Amino acid sequence: MVDFNSFPVSDLNPEGVTVRQVLPACGAFVFTFPKGEGRLSAEMHDGALDIYPLGEGRWLGMDVTCLGTRAAVFSWFFETADGRSCGVKMGVLPGIRTRIALPVAEVTQGKNLFLRRTPGKLKSVTQGAPIDYREAVRFVVKSERAPEDVTFRIDSVCVYEGEPDFPVETRTLVDEFGQKAIADWPGKTKTYAEMEARMKKVLSDPAPDRGDDGRSRWGGDLSLRLTEGNGFFTLEKWNGRYLLADPDGYAFFSTGLDCVNIDGDANLEGIRCLAGEIDPDSAGWVHGEFFSWHRHNLWRVFGADYNEKWREMTARRMVKWGFNTVACWSDVEFARERSIPHVVIMHGYPKTGTYIFRDFPDVFAPEFTENAAGWAKQILPHRDDASLIGYFLGNEPQWAFVNGLNIAAFALECEESSYSRRALIEFMRERYASIDELNTAWGSDYTCFEDMDRPVRARRFTKEGLRVLNLFSEEMIRAYIRIPSEAIRAFDPNHLNLGIRYAWLSSKELAAGSEFTDVFSFNCYSMDPTESIENFSSLVGKPVMIGEFHFGALDRGLDATGIRGVTSQAERGAAYRYYMQKAAAHPMCLGAHYFTLNDQAYLGRFDGENYQIGVVDVTQRPYEDFEAGIIETHREIYDIAEGKKPADARKAEEIPAIFF
Helix, strand or coil: CEECCCCCHHHHCCECCEEEEEECCCCEEEEEEHHHCCEEEEEECCCEECCEECCCCCEEEEEEEECCCCCEEEEEEEEECCCCEEEEEEEECECCCEEEEEEHHHHHHCCCCECCCCCCEEEEEEECCCCCHHHEEEEEEECCCCCCCEEEEEEEEEEECCCCCCCCCCCCCECCCCCECCCCCCCCCCCHHHHHHHHHHHHHCCCCCHHHHCECCCCCEEEEECCCCCCCCEEEEECCEEEEECCCCEEECEEEECCCCCCCEEECCCCHHHCCCCCCCCCCEEECCEEEHHHHHHHHHHHHHHHHHHHHHHHHHHHHHCCCEECCCCCHHHHHHCCCCEEEECCCCCCCCCEEECCEECCCCHHHHHHHHHHHHHHHHHCCCCCEEEEECCCCCHHHHCCCCCHHHHHHHCCCCCHHHHHHHHHHHHHCCCHHHHHHHHCCCCCCHHHHCCCCCHHHCCHHHHHHHHHHHHHHHHHHHHHHHHHHHHHCCCCEECCCCECCCCCHHHHCCHHHCCCEEECCCCCCCHHHHHHHHHHHCCCEEECCCCCECCCCCCCECCCCEECCHHHHHHHHHHHHHHHHHCCCEEEEEECCCECCCCCCCCCCCCECCCCECCCCCECHHHHHHHHHHHHCHHHHHCCCCCCCCCCCCEECCCCC
16 A cells, blocks of 8 residues: 555645645645535656556545535546546545545446445446546546535545455434434424324325326327227327327327336445444345335335335326336336336346447357347247337446447457457458558558457547548447347337437437337436437437436435436426426427436445435335426326427426436
8 A cells, every 4th residue: 555645735736626734644635616616636647646656456545524414426537638538426425434446447448337336435437438547647536516515525545556445434324214314304204103104094095097187098198099009009100290109099108207116225235334223124125235224114014015015005106196107127017917008128238258348249249149039038028018118128338428439449449359340350341442541541550451350549540540430330339239129029029129228329329220129218317308309319210218317406305416406396396397398399209207216225226326316205205396296297298299288387496416
């Protein structure tokens, strides 16, 4: 371990950040980022911070304490002289001294988008394309825009020879219900009796009837029949716009809810000391060190029958709220037993022994085609299910998180040879009359086409070379979509292929392969989805479905808003109405699915997310103002989609989001 606590504060180059050295003897500093903005930087030379060298097997670490009352974002980056950067942003719980450490190899290789969670830390996300740390000229520490000032104390900045340990102090951060213990708010559950009465009332009240609101048995619009119905959901065009038709032929706009299950699993590995006392016999224990207070609270009220009681309670609420789709990562049996329209998301994605970049497989390998055929069989139990709308191939592939990614360039850079690289060589052989012609265009020095089957830094090629590589990137992405799509269609001709749910349009090459799906899907965390719908649908020429969006607020319970933040629960309702009206009004949009039913665990789910994004909290209490906005939205959604009513909702008051 190399300790540089004597690192002089003058070398940190604060930009818009207040710096205070509180313990000069041990190098402790307090940094305040006004509204989360500003940055600190230290100059680097030949892969070293001052005299402290980095290296592939080393970890750069420090002990950080968030001195506010909410979780905050802590980010660090390496920057190169030509403006490239790569680093990690992560969430830190308030008031807990947390050791955070970055393996230097992650910067150089960039193999993992999400880093393994270590004790005390929340979620970590890699940002930017990988760079060689020896190219870095600057090391940067910053936060992210926030509703209030963000203050960190940093102790013990070190370079470790290997992974360090991650000590966590003992402090109870959640109460017996799993709520944040160190804060209060209107509607916070204070007693077991209050929670029990609320849950049981949902089951004792008269059950709502979907037919009372002019909806078909599937949640379609009884006033507009598009087809005679063929027993499955179909894609139709009506009056200049796309709509789904339910199995009986009625117009259907998908208003969905993701993660319709008990959920809320908290990853307590290494942080049991933050959780207080937990009943060892509770049904809340899911597996290993994962514990769900959501499940625990239901078990306390309903006993061994808690799952069936939750299903009945949730089915009633889905009708009350007006959701007509059980969306991704949900209890599929719950939906099938009640004939609720639903989607499935395929588990995993066809794999290969060699990967091109992150999770992008060697798509031209025979192994990819063989594994796709086996992977596709998981659709067989759903093949004849009338309530299934369709299937998503996957979700947010990690390779697509780099803007302007040239996946073919990574095929050239891989240390291992691959079928994809050899297919790339054949592509170039057909494009160029000779290797000399390619060398002239690319600024390369290959001796023959076969010479391309060796690792090389593609960045050194000319713009023309990179442009041509991007042409082959499209071929790679097309194969990535085509081969699994054809495999699953062979087993299931009845349901819609909804695509792969990209995180955003990181490059136009993502459109490749869309000709093999019925719908193009993506996740859209905006206040207004119109621009994204327009961009995607124009690019692919087919209708789209939004797989995820959400809004959180800081007036109830949790510390983090999620990817979009607003001022209150009432503004969450306004934001939902505005977003869904914009989606429904667009002629190319088939539906949008809200993420999620439940708030996330305060101590963090498997990867550390702990967002206030649920329709209900950990005690099964709905956020009433948000709930009211959802009900109002769904009551008018078909009037919006069919042009009977203008999309006239107001835009909600947004605040800087806290998310990681």
